[in-house]
Amino acid sequence: MSDPSGGCADPRTAVTEAEVEALVRGICFKTGPPRRLGVEVEWLVHELRDPRLPVSPERLEAVYAALRTVPLRSALTVEPGGQLELSSPPAASLMECVGTVSADLDAVRAVLRRDGLAIVGLGHDPWHAPRRFLRAPRYDAMEACLDRTGPAGRAMMCTSASVQVCLDAGYEEPGPLGHVRRWWLAHQLGAVLVAAFANSPIAGGRPTGWLSTRQLRWAQIGTGRAGGPVLDADPRGAWARHVLDSPVMCVRRDDGPWHVPDGLTFREWTRSPRPPTRDDLDYHATTLFPPVRPRGHLELRMIDAQPGDDGWIVPLAVAAALFDDPEAAETAYRAVKPLAERAHGMPAPHNPLWRDAARVGLADPELREVAAVCFAAALRALPRLGATTEVVDAVGAYRDRHVARGRCPADDSLDELRAAARGAHPLPQRTHGKDTPS
Template sequence: MSESAGGCIEPPTAVTEAEVDALVRGICFKTGPPRRLGVEVEWLVHELRSPQLRVTPERLEAAYAALRTVPLKSALTVEPGGQLELSSPPAGSLMECVGTVSADLDAVRTVLREDGLRLVGLGHDPWHSPRRYLREPRYDAMEACLDRGGPAGRSMMCASASVQVCVDGGYEEPGPLGHVRRWWLAHQLGAVLVAVFANSPLAGHRPTGWLSTRQLRWAQIGTGRAGGPPLDADPRGTWARHVLDAPVMCIRQDGGEPWDVPDGMTFREWIRSREPRPPTREDLDYHATTLFPPVRPRGHLELRMIDAQPGDDGWIVPLAVTAALFDDPQAAETAYRAVKPLAERTLGRPAPHNPLWHDAARVGLADPELREIAAVCFAAALEALPRLGAAREVIDAVAAFEARHVARGRCPADDLLDRLHSGKPPYGKDLSS
C-alpha cells in the first residue's frame, strides 16, 4: 500500500505486460565490469554422533535461536527442511569472499557443536526422507504446487543442499567478459560443474543410479519451474518472456490466510485476467523468486547447479574454479572454447532438460567429453587463480581436487559410493546400521 498526497492509503498499482518486460530487463541483467563475487552455501544439519537419527524440530529450533545471536557478516537463513544457508555479502575479491564465509562458518559450527549438531556437505540427504521444518504460508503453497508434479519437489525443498556461486553479469560489449557470452557460458559450463562436483548418489540408504540425485530432482520438477529459457543473442528479452510465461506458484494473501495456488496460470495470463486480483510489482518480484533455473539472473548471475561439497572447506574449490573461469579473461576464453562443442549435445533444449545435463548428473566425469573439458577448465583455472590474488591454500585445494578427481575421471559422489560398497559411511556411523 502507498500513501497519496492527501494522506489516503492507495492500493498497489497493477503491472502491465510492457512494464514487466521493462522491469525484468532492467533489474535482472545489470551490466558492467565483473568486480564482485558471492557464494551461498547450503548445508544439511545432522546429529553430531548419530547422523542417521533425524534431528527433532525442537532441537533445530533451539540451535537456530542460539545462532541468531551470533554476529555474522553473511546472511543466515533456514531452508524449508531445516537446512542452513549462509549467503555472503558481495565481495570485491575471491579471498575476501573466502575469508568472510570461512569465519562465519567457524562461528556457526561452534554453536551447533555445543548442541550436538553438525553441518554436512552432501547434495542430497542419504538417509532421511523429506520432512518440512518451516510452517509458513509460502512453503505451504510451494509444497502444494510442487506436489502436483510428483515427489521431487519435496526432496528439493527439504532434502537437498548446494553451493551457489554468484558472479557479475558482465560488460554490455561483446568479448570474453560480455554479458551475452557469460550467460551462454554459464549454461554450457554449468553441465561440467554438475559432473565435476556431483556429490549426491544416495537416497533412502541406497544408490539412486545418479551421481547428482540433487540435480535429478531439480530436473524432475519440470521446465516451467526449474528450467532455463532458450539461449540466444538477447538474454534480457528471452528471460523477460520466460518470467511472463512461467506458471505462477502462488498468490499471496494478507492476514495469515492460506495462499491461493493456481494450476498452470502464467504470470502473463494473470496480468490479462486480473483474477483473483490484478498482479502488482511486489507480485512480480515474488514470482521471480519462485523460478529455479540452473542459472538465475538477479542483477548478477546465480549459478545454482553445484552440489554441496564434502568437508568443512570443500565449498571453496567450486567457488574458486567458477570465479577463475568467469572473471579472468584468459580463463574465460579458454572455458568458452572448451565448452563450445557441448552445444551440439543440448539438441537445442534449454538446461537442465537436455541430454548434456542428463549425462552430467547421471554419470559425471565417466563421460569422456565432460572429463576432457573439465581437465582443460581446471588447468585454466589453476593458471588464473594467482592473477585473481588467490592464496596458496586455495590454489593447493583446487590442485588437490584436480589430482584426486578430475584427472581420474571421478567426482565426490564416486568416493561416497566406494565407501558404501566397502561398508563404510559417507561420514559418521556405519551406513548399514
C-alpha cells in the same frame, strides 16, 4: 522491484504485460565490469555422533535461536527442511569472500558442536525422507504447487543442499567478460560443474543411479518451475519471456492459505481483470529456480554441496576464475563450445547434456576432457585473481584426486557405501570433515 529508469516503483501498482517485460529487462542484467563475487552455501544439519539419526524439530529450533545471537557478516537463513544457509555479502575479491564465509562457518560450527550437531556437505540427504521444518504460507503454497509434479519438489525443499556462486553479469559490450557470452557460458559450463562436483548419489540409504540426485530432483520438478529459457543472442529478452510464460506458484493473501493456481502463467495474469502488482512480479521471480538465475547478477545454482569443512571453496574458486579472468574465460568458452551440440537447443537442465552430467558425471569422456581443460585454466588464473597458495593447492588437489581420474565426490560416497556393505568401515565417517568423531 526498482524501476529501470532509476525511480522507485510503487510495489502496489498493477503492471501490464509490456511493463513486466520492461521491468525484467531493466533489472535482471545489471551490466558493467565484473568486480564482485558472492557465495551461498547450504548444509544439511545432522547429529555429530551419527548423521543417520534424525534431529528433532525442537533441537533445530533451539540451535537456530542460538545462532541468531551470533554476529555474522553473512546472512543466516533456514531452508524448509531445516537446512542451514549462509549467504555472503558481495565481496570485492575471491579471498575476501572466502575469508568472510570461513570465519562465519567457524562461528556456526562452534555453536552447533556445543549441542552435538554438525553441518554436512552433501547435495542430497542420503538417509532421511523429506520432512518440513518451516511452516509458513510460502512453503505451504510451494509444497502444494510442486506436489502436482510428484515427490521431487518435497525432496528439493527439504533434503537438498548446494553451493551457489554469484557473479556480476558482465560488460555490456561483446568479449570474454561480456554479459551475452557469460550467460551462454554459464549454461554450457554449468553441465561441467554438475559433473565435476556431483555429490549426491544416495537416497534412502541406496544408490539412485545418478551421481547428482539433487540435479535429478530439480529436473523432475519440470521446465516451468526449474528450467531455463531457450538461449539466444538477447539474454534480457529471453529471460523476460521466460518470466512471463512461467506458471504462477501462488497468489499471496493477507488471511488464510495462499491461492495456488493451476497452470496460470504470469502473462495470463497480467491480462486478467485483477492483474498483478509490481510486488507480485518481484515475488514471482523468486519462485523460479533455473540452474542459472539472473537477479542483477548471475546465480549459478547447479553445484552440489561439497564434503569437508572447506570443500565449498573449490567450486567457488573454479567458477570465479573461469568467469572473471579474461584468459580463463576464453579458454572455457572454447572448451565448452562442442558441448553445446549435445544440448540440442533445449533449455538447461532438461537436455541430454545436463542429464548425462548428473547421471554419470566425469565418466562421460567429453565432460572429463572439458573439465580437465577448465581446471587447468582455473589453476593458471587463480594467482592472477589474488588466490592464496592454500586455495590454489586445494583446487589442484581436487583436480588430481577427482577430475584427472574421471571421478567426483559422489564416486567416493559410493565406494564408502560398498565398503560399509562389506563391513569395512561405517559410512558416516567421511561426510563430517573435521567434525567427525574418530
